[in-house]
Amino acid sequence: MNWDLTDLYDNENSLYLDLEDTKKEAISFEKSYKDKLDSLKPKEFLKALDEYEAIFQVLGRVLTYAYLNFATDSKKGSFLAKIQKEATKVEESLLFFEIDFNKIDDEKQKKIIKKSIDKSFYLQNLRDGKKHQLSLLEERVLLKKELTGASAFSRLFDEHLSNLKFNFNGKEVAEEVVLSELYNKNRDIRKKASESLTNGLQSSQHLLTYIFNMIKADLKTDIEIRGYSSPEEPRHKNNKITQKSVDSLVDTVLNNCSLVSEYYKIKKDILGLDKLYDYDRYAPIDNSKDEYSFEKSKEIVLDSFKNFSKKFHKIANKAFDDKWIDVYPKEGKRGGAFSHSATPDVHPYVLLNHTDRRRDLFTLAHELGHAIHQYLSRDVGYFSGDTPLTTSETASIFAEMMVFDYIKEDLSNEELIALYASKLEDIFATLYRQSIFTTFERRVHAIDGEVSSEDFNKIWLEENQKMFKDSVELTDNYKIWWSYIPHFIHSPFYCYAYSYGQLLVFALYGAYKKSENKKEFVKQYTEFLASGGSKSPKELISSFGFDIESSEFWQIGIDEVKRLLNEFREIVKADFIKKGKYKGSSLDSNRVIADIIKMSKD
Numbered sequence: 001m002n003w004d005l006t007d008l009y010d011n012e013n014s015l016y017l018d019l020e021d022t023k024k025e026a027i028s029f030e031k032s033y034k035d036k037l038d039s040l041k042p043k044e045f046l047k048a049l050d051e052y053e054a055i056f057q058v059l060g061r062v063l064t065y066a067y068l069n070f071a072t073d074s075k076k077g078s079f080l081a082k083i084q085k086e087a088t089k090v091e092e093s094l095l096f097f098e099i100d101f102n103k104i105d106d107e108k109q110k111k112i113i114k115k116s117i118d119k120s121f122y123l124q125n126l127r128d129g130k131k132h133q134l135s136l137l138e139e140r141v142l143l144k145k146e147l148t149g150a151s152a153f154s155r156l157f158d159e160h161l162s163n164l165k166f167n168f169n170g171k172e173v174a175e176e177v178v179l180s181e182l183y184n185k186n187r188d189i190r191k192k193a194s195e196s197l198t199n200g201l202q203s204s205q206h207l208l209t210y211i212f213n214m215i216k217a218d219l220k221t222d223i224e225i226r227g228y229s230s231p232e233e234p235r236h237k238n239n240k241i242t243q244k245s246v247d248s249l250v251d252t253v254l255n256n257c258s259l260v261s262e263y264y265k266i267k268k269d270i271l272g273l274d275k276l277y278d279y280d281r282y283a284p285i286d287n288s289k290d291e292y293s294f295e296k297s298k299e300i301v302l303d304s305f306k307n308f309s310k311k312f313h314k315i316a317n318k319a320f321d322d323k324w325i326d327v328y329p330k331e332g333k334r335g336g337a338f339s340h341s342a343t344p345d346v347h348p349y350v351l352l353n354h355t356d357r358r359r360d361l362f363t364l365a366h367e368l369g370h371a372i373h374q375y376l377s378r379d380v381g382y383f384s385g386d387t388p389l390t391t392s393e394t395a396s397i398f399a400e401m402m403v404f405d406y407i408k409e410d411l412s413n414e415e416l417i418a419l420y421a422s423k424l425e426d427i428f429a430t431l432y433r434q435s436i437f438t439t440f441e442r443r444v445h446a447i448d449g450e451v452s453s454e455d456f457n458k459i460w461l462e463e464n465q466k467m468f469k470d471s472v473e474l475t476d477n478y479k480i481w482w483s484y485i486p487h488f489i490h491s492p493f494y495c496y497a498y499s500y501g502q503l504l505v506f507a508l509y510g511a512y513k514k515s516e517n518k519k520e521f522v523k524q525y526t527e528f529l530a531s532g533g534s535k536s537p538k539e540l541i542s543s544f545g546f547d548i549e550s551s552e553f554w555q556i557g558i559d560e561v562k563r564l565l566n567e568f569r570e571i572v573k574a575d576f577i578k579k580g581k582y583k584g585s586s587l588d589s590n591r592v593i594a595d596i597i598k599m600s601k602d
C-alpha cells in the first residue's frame, strides 16, 4: 500500500511549472518590497506578509513532493538535491524580508504584531530573533553554503545507512530488518541481531564518527557567529521554551531512573533469566497472539479514535481512504516512521514500515495523531501551523494512550502483562532513552575539538548505564549504537522534545480521564491542537490550568508512569501467585508502593 502523491503534483513536469512561476513571483516580490517595508502602513505590511507566506507555501509543496519521493526511494537523492537547490535560489530573493522587518521602528512593529492575529506569535518570534540575525549578505552566504554544509552530511548519513547491508543469518539485510529482530522471542536470534547490527555499524565507524563531528563543528560555528550562549539554545528558541524548563524536565526524569531499573528487574523475573543483557531489553513477554496486521491495526486505531471524538475518527478515515499513508518496508525506502505536514492546502502524508508487531500498531496511532494535529491546524496558515517540537509530540503520544486503553479492555491476564510491558517500555524509550540521548549530546557537544570513536563509545555507555543502573548489563557490542541514531545528525538536541511531549501528555491524559465533562475536555483539546504553533506552549498548556515552568507539572507526569508501573506489578504478582511462581523480590518494591500511597493522600 503506497501513498498517492498526486494530491501534491501529477508528475515532475507540473512541479517544475509551479516552481518556475514561484521563481518569477519571488523576484517581483523582492522588487516591490525590498528596502520599502518600513514605509508601509501596518495593513500594507500584512498584505505583503500574506504574499510572502504564499510563496513559501508553494516552495513547501515542491520540497514535500521531492522529499516524499526520496523517502520511499533513495535513488531519488539527486532529484531532491536539484529541487532543494532551486528552492534555495527562490529563498534568496526572499531573504531580505525577515531582516527588513527588524529594521522597522519599534512602535510600528508593535502595531503590526498587534494587528496580525494568527501570525502575531510568528512575528513576535522574528522580533525576538533579531539579536541572532546577521546581515543580508552574511545570511545569503550561509544559505548558499548550507547545502554543502551540515545538510550534505545529513544526506550522506541517510544514503549511507539506507544502502548499508547487515549480515544476518547468512543473508545481507537492511538495518530495519536487524532492528526488528531485536524484538524476537528467541534469545539467540536477538543476540545474533545485536551482533549483526554492531558488525555492520563497525565497518562504518570512521565515516559515522566523522559525520557526527562535522555536525558538531557546524553547530559550534553557528553558535559563535549568531551569538548563542550554548549549542542547545537555538533548539530551545525553536521549541519556544526556556533552558530552565528543559533542565527541570531532564532533572525530574533522571531523578526517577529507578522506575526503569525496577521495571527491568520484574522483566527478568518474568523471562526467568538470571541476568538481563542489552539484547534482552526488547524481548517480548510471551504472547503468541502478538500479530497486528495493518488491517487489524487500522480497525483498532479507528475504533479508539471514534470513542474519543467524531472529528478524529473522520480525519483518520480520510487518511486511509485517500491514500495519505505508505505502509510497508521496501528496497531503498528509509526506515522509521513520520507524518509530514506538507502544506495547509493539501494534507499530511504518513510514512510507516509496518511489520505486523504490536509496536507497529502504536506507531500507526502515533503518526496518525501527528497527522490529525497537522490537519486540524491548517486554518492558522503555513507559518503558524508549524508546531514547535515540544508540543508537536502531544497528539501522537495522546493517540497511543487512547489505543492502549482501548485494547486493554478485553485481554487475558497474560496478554495484559505483555501489553503493559510494551507500554512501559515505550514510555522508557520515549521519556528516559531520549533524555539520556540529550545528556549524551550535552557531553559530546561540550568537548572542544573532534571526538574520537572511543570517546563517543565511552560517553554513550556511561550515560545509558545511568538509566539501567544494575538491572541491565550493557555488552561491548552496545557501545557503538550511538552511531545509527539519525536525530544526532539531522537535528541536534531534538530528543528531549520527545520526553517533554510524553510527560505533557501524561498530565493531559490524566486530566482527560479524571474529567467529569469529557465533551468539554475534547473540545478544549481539539482547540489546543487547531492552534498549531500560533501560540507559545506555555500559553497553550495554561488553558488546561497547568504551568510548564513549575517542577510540580513534570512530577504529575512521572506520577502517572509510577501508577502504570504499579498496576503492572500488581497484575504480574497476581499472575505469579496463581501459578505458584511467587517469590517476592522485585514484585514487592516498598519504594514505589510507598510513593503510590503518598500519591493517593495528596
Ligand SMILES: [Zn+2]
Binding pocket: 366, 370, 393, 396
Ligand atoms: Zn512523533
